[in-house]
Amino acid sequence: MTLKKKLAVLIDLSGTIHIEDCAIKGAIEAIGRLRANPRVRMRFVTNTTKESIGRLHSRLQKIGFDIAKHEIFTSMSAARRLVENERLRPMLLLEDVALEDFEGIDTTNPNAVVIGLAPSQFYAERMNEAFRLVLDGAKLIAIHKARYFKSADGMALGPGPFVQALEFATDTKATVVGKPESAFFHMALQSLMDEESAEEISAEDAVMIGDDARDDVQGALDAGMKAILVKTGKYRDGDERKITGDPPALDSIVDAVDYIERLIDNS
Amino acid sequence: MNWLSKPVRGLLLDITGVLYNSGEGDGVAIASSIEAVKRLQASDLKIRFVSNESSNTRAKLAAKLGRLGFEIQEEQLFTPAPAAASYLRQHGLRPHLLVHPGVQDEFAEFDMTDPNCVVMGDAEREFTYQNLNTAFQLLIKLDRPQLITLGYGKYYMETDGLKLDVGAYAKALEYACDIQSLVIGKPNAEYFSAAVADMQLTIDETVMIGDDILSDIGGAQKAGLRGVQVRTGKWRPQWENHPIVTPDGIVDNLAEAVNLLLAQNAA
Ligand SMILES: [Mg+2]
Ligand SMILES: [Mg+2]
Numbered sequence: 190m191t192l193k194k195k196l197a198v199l200i201d202l203s204g205t206i207h208i209e210d211c212a213i214k215g216a217i218e219a220i221g222r223l224r225a226n227p228r229v230r231m232r233f234v235t236n237t238t239k240e241s242i243g244r245l246h247s248r249l250q251k252i253g254f255d256i257a258k259h260e261i262f263t264s265m266s267a268a269r270r271l272v273e274n275e276r277l278r279p280m281l282l283l284e285d286v287a288l289e290d291f292e293g294i295d296t297t298n299p300n301a302v303v304i305g306l307a308p309s310q311f312y313a314e315r316m317n318e319a320f321r322l323v324l325d326g327a328k329l330i331a332i333h334k335a336r337y338f339k340s341a342d343g344m345a346l347g348p349g350p351f352v353q354a355l356e357f358a359t360d361t362k363a364t365v366v367g368k369p370e371s372a373f374f375h376m377a378l379q380s381l382m383d384e385e386s387a388e389e390i391s392a393e394d395a396v397m398i399g400d401d402a403r404d405d406v407q408g409a410l411d412a413g414m415k416a417i418l419v420k421t422g423k424y425r426d427g428d429e430r431k432i433t434g435d436p437p438a439l440d441s442i443v444d445a446v447d448y449i450e451r452l453i454d455n456s
Numbered sequence: 457m458n459w460l461s462k463p464v465r466g467l468l469l470d471i472t473g474v475l476y477n478s479g480e481g482d483g484v485a486i487a488s489s490i491e492a493v494k495r496l497q498a499s500d501l502k503i504r505f506v507s508n509e510s511s512n513t514r515a516k517l518a519a520k521l522g523r524l525g526f527e528i529q530e531e532q533l534f535t536p537a538p539a540a541a542s543y544l545r546q547h548g549l550r551p552h553l554l555v556h557p558g559v560q561d562e563f564a565e566f567d568m569t570d571p572n573c574v575v576m577g578d579a580e581r582e583f584t585y586q587n588l589n590t591a592f593q594l595l596i597k598l599d600r601p602q603l604i605t606l607g608y609g610k611y612y613m614e615t616d617g618l619k620l621d622v623g624a625y626a627k628a629l630e631y632a633c634d635i636q637s638l639v640i641g642k643p644n645a646e647y648f649s650a651a652v653a654d655m656q657l658t659i660d661e662t663v664m665i666g667d668d669i670l671s672d673i674g675g676a677q678k679a680g681l682r683g684v685q686v687r688t689g690k691w692r693p694q695w696e697n698h699p700i701v702t703p704d705g706i707v708d709n710l711a712e713a714v715n716l717l718l719a720q721n722a723a
Pocket of ligand 1: 201202204399400401422
């Protein structure tokens with residue numbers, strides 16, 4: 190790896206820097222080191238359809254991380270960006286707690302449907318409403334397509350099945366915006382550049398750190414970025430062998446930050 | 457027309473779009489079809505009315521058709537719910553039902569404690585996240601998850617707009633559990649064969665008449681039946697040169713088919 194200008198470091202949250210309400214050992218200090226490095230720009234990237242950025246942020250602060258709200262980029266930020274870029278007026282199939290990420294977006298006379306994990310929205314009447322919009326040509330945007338998730342009372346349906354139902358009935362394909370879609374990583378980078386307006390950062394000057402071999406690491410590699418797999422969180426023995434591209438697999442975020450510092454020093 | 461080139465001893469008739477068009481309340485009878493059904497009932501032809509209706513018991517459906525002016529015995533109605541019930545009986549299955557309350561009586565005989573399959577029909581308002589999730593949790597616990605659907609339509613028209621049909625919600629559970637459902641209804645070939653067997657006739661001596669070129673005509677032909685298209689209901693002019701299905705006959709309406717058939721049988 191050779192580095193010309195600045196390095197964009199995209200960092201996954203759950204499993205990479207924290208698990209529930211505990212920081213991964215050494216993570217707070219490691220993030221501090223990255224922040225102190227003048228050649229590094231950071232974004233914290235995660236797939237969520239239930240938690241708003243505000244909630245994620247206050248949780249991270251409580252754990253002790255020095256992270257600003259605008260440094261968090263979620264699959265909902267990506268959906269919002271897509272809506273703004275294409276000037277869409279979405280019907281939002283989202284839970285109330287997630288709606289604040291779409292504050293200020295015009296939702297009258299919708300010409301798009303944004304669908305996340307929203308049990309309170311998934312009933313026949315509301316689904317029919319979304320279905321008619323998509324059949325009439327509204328763009329179907331899925332925050333992600335997870336089949337199910339672990340909930341307090343066992344496995345529970347994710348948003349994927351409901352996206353699938355709409356796709357089947359309307360003969361269309363949803364635009365999925367979360368990790369591991371390449372567009373997600375590019376939009377996260379774009380959000381960095383919007384801020385550092387003077388500076389172009391290309392995908393090859395970006396590195397993704399995450400515990401999910403498929404969603405974090407393979408996704409970033411496929412988007413033309415570099416990537417580091419960390420062996421914390423959901424990592425299972427041998428996960429690195431499922432990745433094409435042979436990225437480094439390191440013990441934790443601490444080693445990943447060491448690795449990035451060496452990379453910068455050597456360039 | 458070549459659909460009359462072999463003797464005909466039995467008819468399978470689609471209901472919606474052939475006998476009546478749906479709409480406010482019971483809908484509107486296709487006037488000439490009332491007389492045509494009367495003539496058929498007086499002939500020595502055997503008849504089954506083959507439908508994917510899954511929100512009414514046969515008794516209620518017969519009563520509704522009676523109000524529209526059709527004299528039809530309950531036993532002449534062939535709908536997915538009783539066909540599914542006989543499948544459950546043959547395989548010793550205990551169903552969990554996600555169906556319209558109006559059709560539950562067709563399954564009254566079954567033990568529903570500790571279910572080992574899910575039967576899904578057009579449940580309309582019963583399609584909630586809660587109900588779909590209950591069905592999902594049951595399916596993923598099973599060694600061989602089995603989802604049985606009453607029909608597999610994508611959507612249908614109601615007076616207050618288009619509605620998602622059972623196929624869309626079946627797709628959702630198929631995606632969540634990574635399974636294929638067993639479809640009981642048109643255009644499934646076994647469903648047509650079962651209706652023919654119910655008349656104690658053979659495929660060879662039976663003709664299907666319907667308005668849906670794929671589901672009625674294509675499905676019947678796959679089962680080896682002759683399929684006759686009516687130019688009523690959902691028929692479209694461009695179907696006269698349909699890329700996939702070529703009907704064995706095309707008639708203006710049920711009355712024309714009955715005239716041709718009875719004239720031929722009298723000769
Ligand atoms: Mg993670
Ligand atoms: Mg029909």
